[in-house]
Amino acid sequence: MTATAEPEIGRARLRKEDARLITGRTRWTDNLTVPGLLHMAILRSPVAHARISRIDVEAARRMPGVLDVVTGADVAGIQGSLPCAWPITEDMKAPPAPSLAVDTVNFAGEAVAVVVARSAYEADDALAAIDVDYEDLPVVLDLAAAAAEGAELVHPALGTNISAVWTFDSAQAGTGQDVDAAIADSEVVLRRTFRQQRLIPSFMEPRSIMVDPTGEQIIMWSSTQVPHILRLMVAMTLGVPEHKIRVIAPDVGGGFGGKLQVTPEEMISVLIARRLGKPVKYTESRTDSMQAAHHGRDQIQHLTLSARRDGTVTGLKVELLADMGAYLRLVTPGVPILGAFMYNAIYKFPAYKFVCTNVFTTKTPTDAYRGAGRPEATFAVERMMDELAAELDMDPLALREKNWIRHDEFPFTTVAGLTYDSGNYEAATARAKELFRYDDLRAEQRRRRAAGDPVQLGIGVSTYTEMCGLAPSRVLGALSYAAGGWEHAAIRMLPTGKVEVITGTSPHGQGHETAWSQIVADRLGVPFEDVEVIHGDTQSAPRGMDTYGSRSLTVGGMAVVGAADKVIGKARRVAAHLLECAEDDLEFANGRFTVRGTGSATSGQSGQSIQDIALAVFAAHDLPDGMEPSLDSESTFDPENFSYPHGTHLCAAEVDTETGRVRLRSYVCVDDVGRVINPMIVDGQVHGGLAQGIAQALFEEAVHDEGGTLTTASLADYTIPSAVDLPAFTTNRTETPATTNPLGVKGVGEAGTIASTPAVVNAVVDAVRPFGVSDIEMPCTPMRVWRAIEQARNGAAS
């Protein structure tokens, strides 16, 4: 044994889980089977809004292999309404949300009937034999029109398309001044409208569910981010006693928020399994996934920014329209609210007001998608900062520096009422400028502008911070969220000294198994390989609030640390007993208790290792009086504050002004995610996040035709980028530890997505600003860029 083992925390360990995840030889839900399994296929509405006047399933019932065909009418009395856990206002309007449509369909892709057959193919074939008559109702597709007086209604019974209006006003909250007064008094006022296009989360593994009702407990496997929430919601929605349900999220192939949901398909699977008393499975196709699983973003943002001529910002007013889609799903109404606290970003706005109007349309429901509210907010404010810099003819970085919170001003309470514990925006920005060669690129940009180069260079800037680590339970309570934000962990010391870590955060590709092993290996002084991380099964990991909002490490990781410390506390008592000394005389290092002053703590020659103690406790022959024979411990952590990672991203884009084509030339990001457990995992999260954020800026958009059909319902039409579409990223970090948790970590899951979208659009706009272009709607496709240039040229000519 070496004198001092290399610390696990900070080590770029290859991920334990990758071999099985990458090869796919693992427990994806669709890989699993149980004896007597039946298969389901779901008939989905081809129309966006219609009354179902007749469904004839008799022919489908006679198809080969078919055991049952079920319509909404068959389960109307027992299916309940899908849950929305976030009633943001007391008077929020929410329509009943059936899993299987009963009388009307409200978006194309809504489930209408289910076929159960002996094979998935027979079930699929029988769908064609179901005859449904739809009586068209008016479609409601345009968000602004839907919110206007006299609009056609999605749910006529509600009397309006507006679900709720939610306001934050710094003057009322006492966190700042009155924004309208600030705007009236200011020297410069900028007004802009941005469109956050609708996106499709596009996780790699389509959703899959298997339900086995044959035992005492109903066992449900689901490709979900939230097995614990799912169990609770199945109980509350269908009236199945909670203790009679076990939910397992086996390996899950991505989610990005798209699997932070309690879905119609999950409820239908439970209903059908109970109806037949037999196990059933449903696995969706890619097209079903794209039209029926929830979408993300889809907002119209009206911004008013006021400032003084010297660049000091004086006020920010945000008026949002947010598209809910046809129904409120699990946290649909709360997604824009998560952004409400982030529009002020890293800046010292003295006055701020946020008003969000949530609106129904006849489209697929929206809900959380990587960043959930915070990318939208960051995009808007970072676009505005670039617009202000252009207006004042200032360098955009200098303008930001003039307004951001200085590193010696932390902790800082913002105009939105959050207290940022730590940060160093100067350091991250300085590093990014240097790596980017900012001044050289600006010089090149000037040269190419002067020379009239048909391919212009644009430089895009985005800083960001985000509220991570969802969430302090009391804050969620204040925001009317139905649950808390704590997280749970347990550690079991096995007789052979091996360790089982049980975590309530259920990973779907993030690398929890590796990172948690590193934390526990360091904490307990055991080998990395000796730690097994157990997750995603409400039987083996009974308590948890699951994975979203960059919360796993900052909240779940702290519970793991707490449980490890309790194990050490119990082991200390045994060690003192065995070494015949006082507990206070013991030192614990590298997994070994030694008597203080004997100088052998690191030699491994004396004292008691934690593995020895585990065996001694298992044998229980000689324990301190009154001690239970177990070192196992559990811990629940409820954060007192969010964590606030931040960073500076710089993007260089070449824009062909003759064709509108955008090519990203270089991308530098310097992120401060606090202390890093595994730099390789952090890099991976940042790379993936950048790809998704860039995709919003340049490539992706969910498009509907005038009838409400999603026309981007395949991966040929919905253009997620691949490696060839992206530049080589330069990722770097500064490290300002969070002060609100013992590891100093902040969370990294969403960072890349949040900062990259505005950085890229700012770069594209910067490239063509000399033509008079001041905005391009996302995604900045060649056609849109070219049109923006042409319109600006024609506008200038006329």
Next chain:
Amino acid sequence: MRLEHEFTVPAPPEVVWQALTDPKRVAPCMPGATLSSVDGGAFTGSVKVKLGPISLLYKGSGEFAETDEQARRAVIKAAGKDARGNGTASATVTVSLTGDDRGTAATVLTDLAVTGKPAQFGRGMISEVGGKILNTFAGCLSGKLAPQVDAATFTAETAEPAPRAERTKPRAEEAKAAEAEPINLIDYAGPSVARRIAPIAGGGLALLALFIVVRRLRHRD
């Protein structure tokens, strides 16, 4: 979706008008169409369409909502749904005829609403394909109304002859009581559309290359 097409028939407008306003004469010339019943200006029938792996059988009804013989203008409204639940289609077609003894030029304005899978996957090709289908239709009609004239010389001015028109035409002509062959939209589509459809047909390594080409095309939009 609004579409505009033109075709010509080597027969005088009054002859063409009589044919166009008679469902029994129109239907056999419409690729994929089968007429089930006619009652005055109303009719029922079906249209079979193949779209790559998707087979559609639209069953529905239609009527001549307006027939203005003076102006030689007819408005036909039709709606149907796929028998296999893949979607619905409805159209308002306005046909106007002009011309003289040597020939008739028809202008066809179509207001088309398609839902479901064909809307998802076939949208990009509908306009392109629509024109070619009408040319086949015009060729067929020409053959019936003016058998002494070579139809192709007249149809050629709007577009090249539809691929496999030779095959579709005789079959359509033979189809009296018999059901029509499905119209295979991919046969009518240009190569760009075929590439779009190929990934949906699924399978095969070659599709990966096509997929990238399609994505590139889309990115350039």
